[in-house]
Amino acid sequence: MTPLEHYLILSSLLFCVGLAGALTRRNAIVVLISVELMLNAANLNFIAFWKFGVDPAATDGVMVVIFSIGIAAAEAAVGLALIIAVYRHFKTVNLDQINSMKG
Amino acid sequence: MDIAFIIIAALTFVSALAAISLRNLVHCALSVAVTFVGLALLYLKLGAEFVGFAQIVVYVGAVAILIVFAILLTKSSETSNEPRYSRGAIWSGVVAAVAFAGLVAAISASQVSLTSSPVAPSASVEKIGQDLMSKYVLPLEAIGLLLTAALIGAVIIAMKEKPAEGDEQ
Amino acid sequence: MEFLDQIFIWTKTQVVGALPDVLQVPGSILLSILPIMAVFPLLFALTTVAERKILGRIQNRLGPNRVGPFGFLQWAADGIKTITKEDLVPRNADKIVHFLAPVALLAPVLLAYSVLPFGRGMYAIELDAGLLFFFAVGAGTELAVFMAGWSSRNKYSLLGAMRAVAQMISYELPLLLSAVSVVMIVGSLNPNEIVAAQEGFKGAGGLIPNWHVFTPWGLAGFGLFMIAAAAESNRSPFDLPEAESEIIAGYFVEYSGMKFATFFLAEYLGLFVISSLGIVLFLGGWHAPAPFALFEIVPSWAWFMGKLVTIIFCFIWVRGTLPRLRIDQLMNFAWKFMLPMTLINLLVVAIWQYALAWDFVGAGLLRWLICGGLLVGPYLALGQGLMNSRNWGKRTYRYAS
Numbered sequence: 001m002t003p004l005e006h007y008l009i010l011s012s013l014l015f016c017v018g019l020a021g022a023l024t025r026r027n028a029i030v031v032l033i034s035v036e037l038m039l040n041a042a043n044l045n046f047i048a049f050w051k052f053g054v055d056p057a058a059t060d061g062v063m064v065v066i067f068s069i070g071i072a073a074a075e076a077a078v079g080l081a082l083i084i085a086v087y088r089h090f091k092t093v094n095l096d097q098i099n100s101m102k103g
Numbered sequence: 104m105d106i107a108f109i110i111i112a113a114l115t116f117v118s119a120l121a122a123i124s125l126r127n128l129v130h131c132a133l134s135v136a137v138t139f140v141g142l143a144l145l146y147l148k149l150g151a152e153f154v155g156f157a158q159i160v161v162y163v164g165a166v167a168i169l170i171v172f173a174i175l176l177t178k179s180s181e182t183s184n185e186p187r188y189s190r191g192a193i194w195s196g197v198v199a200a201v202a203f204a205g206l207v208a209a210i211s212a213s214q215v216s217l218t219s220s221p222v223a224p225s226a227s228v229e230k231i232g233q234d235l236m237s238k239y240v241l242p243l244e245a246i247g248l249l250l251t252a253a254l255i256g257a258v259i260i261a262m263k264e265k266p267a268e269g270d271e272q
Numbered sequence: 273m274e275f276l277d278q279i280f281i282w283t284k285t286q287v288v289g290a291l292p293d294v295l296q297v298p299g300s301i302l303l304s305i306l307p308i309m310a311v312f313p314l315l316f317a318l319t320t321v322a323e324r325k326i327l328g329r330i331q332n333r334l335g336p337n338r339v340g341p342f343g344f345l346q347w348a349a350d351g352i353k354t355i356t357k358e359d360l361v362p363r364n365a366d367k368i369v370h371f372l373a374p375v376a377l378l379a380p381v382l383l384a385y386s387v388l389p390f391g392r393g394m395y396a397i398e399l400d401a402g403l404l405f406f407f408a409v410g411a412g413t414e415l416a417v418f419m420a421g422w423s424s425r426n427k428y429s430l431l432g433a434m435r436a437v438a439q440m441i442s443y444e445l446p447l448l449l450s451a452v453s454v455v456m457i458v459g460s461l462n463p464n465e466i467v468a469a470q471e472g473f474k475g476a477g478g479l480i481p482n483w484h485v486f487t488p489w490g491l492a493g494f495g496l497f498m499i500a501a502a503a504e505s506n507r508s509p510f511d512l513p514e515a516e517s518e519i520i521a522g523y524f525v526e527y528s529g530m531k532f533a534t535f536f537l538a539e540y541l542g543l544f545v546i547s548s549l550g551i552v553l554f555l556g557g558w559h560a561p562a563p564f565a566l567f568e569i570v571p572s573w574a575w576f577m578g579k580l581v582t583i584i585f586c587f588i589w590v591r592g593t594l595p596r597l598r599i600d601q602l603m604n605f606a607w608k609f610m611l612p613m614t615l616i617n618l619l620v621v622a623i624w625q626y627a628l629a630w631d632f633v634g635a636g637l638l639r640w641l642i643c644g645g646l647l648v649g650p651y652l653a654l655g656q657g658l659m660n661s662r663n664w665g666k667r668t669y670r671y672a673s
Contacts, residue, residue: 002108005210007149010112012206014119014138016199021123023195024188029174033135034123036166040142043158051149056222059234063242065154066231069161070246074253076166080173081257087177088263096189129422133369136415152401156408164411164444168437171418175434180422228401228461 007048014041028086028093032079039072107148115141127182128174136167153228277571280307281393304396308385315580316540317347323588330592357529365526366423373420374527374534380412381538384545389464391558391573403461406549407448410504413542414440420535421523433523435599436506436513442606443503443510449614450497453489453621454553463549467557478563483556488643489620494554496614498583501546503602505539508591512599514539547583548576555579609654613647620646 014037021034043065050061083093090098118141121134139162146155174180189195235243275282284303291299321344325335337343361370387402389395399405414437421433455461458469472482484490503510513523524535551557558572597605620643627639 002105006108006112007145008210009207010115010145012203012210013116016203016206017116017119017123019202020196020199023198024192025123026185026187026189027128027179029128029170029177029179030123030131033131033170036162037119037122037135037138040139040162043154044142044145047146047149047151047154050151050224053224056224058224059226059230062151062154062226062231063234063239065151066157066235067239067242067246069154069157070250073161073166074250076169077257078253078260080169081261083173084176084261093177093179094185130369133415133419152399153404156401156404159408160404160411164408164414165441167415168418168441171415175430228404229459 004048004052008045011041011044011048014038014044026094026096028083028095028098029080031095032076032083035079036072036076039068043068108145111141111144111148115145124187126187128179129171132167132170132174135170136163139163139167150223150225153226153231276569277392277573279571280391280573305386308396309382312385312541312544313537315544316537317351318344319540319584319588320350320536321346322584323591326585326588327592330589351533354529354533359529359531360526362424362426362526364425366425369419369423370526373416373423374531374538376416376419377413378534378538378541380409380416381542381545383409385541385548387463388545388548388552389467389557390548390576391571394558394573395464398462398464401461402463403451403455403466406463407444407451410444410546413538417523420527424523424526426526429523429525432513432525436523439506439510439513439599439602439606440504442603443500443610446496446606446610446614447500447504449611450493450500450617451549451553453493453614453617454484456618456621457484457625463552463557467552467559470556471559473563481556481559481561483554483559483561485554485556487624488640488647489617489624490554492613492617492620492647494550496610496617497550497554500610501543501550502587502590503606505543505546507539507543507587509594509597510602512596512602543587544580544584547580547587550583551576551579604658608658612654613651616647616650 018034018037018041021037022031025031025034046061046065046068050058053061086098087093090100092098115138118134118137122131122138125131125134139158143155143158143163146152146158284300287303288296288300321336324346325337325343328335335343336346339345339349361367384406386396387399387405417436417440418433421429421431421436424430454466458466460466470481470483474480474482480486485494502508506514524532527535558576560567560570560572560575623646624639624643627635627642630639
């Protein structure tokens, strides 16, 4: 059985990959993909801790992940709708060019 | 070492890297779908079957397709010649690497394995259903409300605006 | 005849028992998968010929009748043709995605066969959340359809793929909700338990089987499930995304040879697996339809195959009879008619379950009347309402001048 630390290291690796993507890429859609990746890494963390938990009858980890999946889906829908609306106005999804409130 | 875990973890990590670094956006979307599938396989390996299948239904079946539709509707599917990374991407990469190093240090220094119980927990569908209706009924209703609001909001935001009456003059 | 019923399981235990210890688990897995991989592609081959012949007869012509007795070896000729055809890939196409799309479409469809019981005890794997696994792999096919359409770099291909994905997503909701109505009554997502809940007979003289289709919600659910199943597998009258006369075969227009055959195979296998799920959910799985001793001799897998063949015949019949729906008619139908009907069906299931506790005289008839009325009323109201809301103007004629 793979020890818990391996799952935690994998989930922190995925989280940092998502973080790097959200901070470095210019395209708004890739930033949204990276945010989804971060949420998924956190879900993996929850399930890993549930599996190696103290109480065999607890379902808390699974419940949190079910709700997290639902919330992430709703957030992706609203985020992508916002990107489409922004594109309609600025004619681009390049985040460096969506800076009309700057200065 | 568990061979299945190594293969699934490698697949997930490589496709996550591909998802944030490929030039063609549709390839990014497909790679992140592969990442979702890899994560679902990990959930199945950890014994959370319902969550694994729900992950595939929701993420691969809905979120990935939403991303693909957004790529097509914003005409980003052609490969553009602009640079992919913003200025100062190096520093952001350093921040992410430092975050990773900090997390790994915290994991290695703690003694998580000592608190696991001898009997592995299992969540059958019936138990999940009963918990959803008894202990978690308020979050269930709240998430129903949230999803309704999010969907109506998303449709309204993305809808084409009709030109106002005054513009016709 | 117990032996004939269990002949496949007996064969498998014999063969696995004869293997050395190390090979027993892989051998058992392989022997569970091989029958599925052998039977259903063969059924696909026979269905292609049968479909062309039946469609031909409906259209007052003979189908293929040259190759083999009455044309029933046509599938072999078709197979040889597809294998020997040149595999063309457009120059601008995205090579990797173009290559992976047929594989990504076929793999989830084959996975879906593993949880369904095709006979007494004849399932490849028993999962606690088997029905959810089935719908999860169904969701995997949508992305593969998009991959196929986008990677060809062809406007019509992409248009067909977008329409197909929109159609599949829209009809997934009625499909899932009509399956959920069965899960509500049975209380489990396990297909074996759903089949086990449909055994026995009821009614006067014990002649009507306990299948879910013989209840008001089951009848409505079965109808909705089959319509959504036809739409999910892009089957007439919902085959706009791939119609040869409309959009030149839509999302697989740039595929030739073996890849096209893989798409074709995946579509028909998808049809078979979703019909099998319909049989498991509503038609009593592998149970016999009457308690006569003659029916008990026929093995359980033969009953399942018989029901599957009947449903396939009905699909072919509908294909030859009804005209194709336009994309906006499709989407209207899914969201404005089928979704409210499935939600009302859920309500009716709850009322039926509550009304099962009544045991005064005439309770059964009252139950049927209430539940039937709750289903027929909205059906008529929605049907009339949606039809009348379109402004049918006076018929005008335009002449060339």
